[in-house]
Amino acid sequence: MSSRLGFKHRWGMVCIVFGTTLLRAQSPLFEGQLAFVQTQLRSQAVAAGPTTLQVDPKAQSGLAFRGACVWPLRGAWSVDASLGYRLHSKGNLDYRLSAGPTGSFDVKQELNHQIILGGLARWTGIATFGIGLDLRQESLSIESSDGTSGGTLTRPWFRALARYPLGLGSMQTFLGLELALPLTKPSAAGTAYIGDLDRLGEPGNPYGGSVAKAHAPSFELALVFGLRFGGTK
Numbered sequence: 282m283s284s285r286l287g288f289k290h291r292w293g294m295v296c297i298v299f300g301t302t303l304l305r306a307q308s309p310l311f312e313g314q315l316a317f318v319q320t321q322l323r324s325q326a327v328a329a330g331p332t333t334l335q336v337d338p339k340a341q342s343g344l345a346f347r348g349a350c351v352w353p354l355r356g357a358w359s360v361d362a363s364l365g366y367r368l369h370s371k372g373n374l375d376y377r378l379s380a381g382p383t384g385s386f387d388v389k390q391e392l393n394h395q396i397i398l399g400g401l402a403r404w405t406g407i408a409t410f411g412i413g414l415d416l417r418q419e420s421l422s423i424e425s426s427d428g429t430s431g432g433t434l435t436r437p438w439f440r441a442l443a444r445y446p447l448g449l450g451s452m453q454t455f456l457g458l459e460l461a462l463p464l465t466k467p468s469a470a471g472t473a474y475i476g477d478l479d480r481l482g483e484p485g486n487p488y489g490g491s492v493a494k495a496h497a498p499s500f501e502l503a504l505v506f507g508l509r510f511g512g513t514k
Contacts, residue, residue: 312349314507333379339372365397393420409444421493428482432490453509461501469495
């Protein structure tokens with residue numbers, strides 16, 4: 282409980298500082314972004330009797346959209362606030378035993394969507410560089426012929442970007458790379474992980490969502506194309 286209150290307090294302080302900065306800023310600019318996202322998901326090691334079961338999800342690719350308001354500050358600095366949405370993707374779960382075979386489960390790990398609220402501090406010269414935080418709600422599930430199991434995570438992410446203006450005609454377009462890393466790492470106990478797989482599709486599964494959350498994203502790399510309205514930063 283104390284750690285949860287501490288997180289809420291720190292996030293509240295970030296929002297206050299960010300809001301105070303916006304009050305001192307100029308009129309905002311606006312951006313629309315389309316991103317091709319490569320998402321790596323967490324591996325999980327589970328004790329299975331005398332051996333260890335290692336489960337490695339395949340990386341997933343998908344599209345994401347983000348809209349941002351950018352407030353220019355003094356000099357080359359600016360800050361932004363953004364809202365984004367990552368579309369559905371899914372991939373296989375591969376396994377290997379410490380003493381035994383390897384293969385793929387008849388199970389798909391699905392990232393149903395991410396809803397993303399973010400804020401960045403930026404510096405613009407020949408290119409633009411920025412660092413900041415996202416708060417992301419992630420809908421995760423696993424699916425097989427026996428049924429589904431899933432859940433939702435809400436957690437903070439660190440995000441960094443580098444962008445270069447393209448200057449296509451009269452439009453303010455840009456191309457960029459973004460890296461995002463979650464600041465918390467969920468996991469599942471072996472009993473919950475195996476229990477969730479064994480009870481897929483059962484009503485009232487007490488371990489529902491354990492596998493999906495254990496394989497939550499561990500980092501994302503995005504290639505971003507965007508269009509800016511109203512200014513140059």
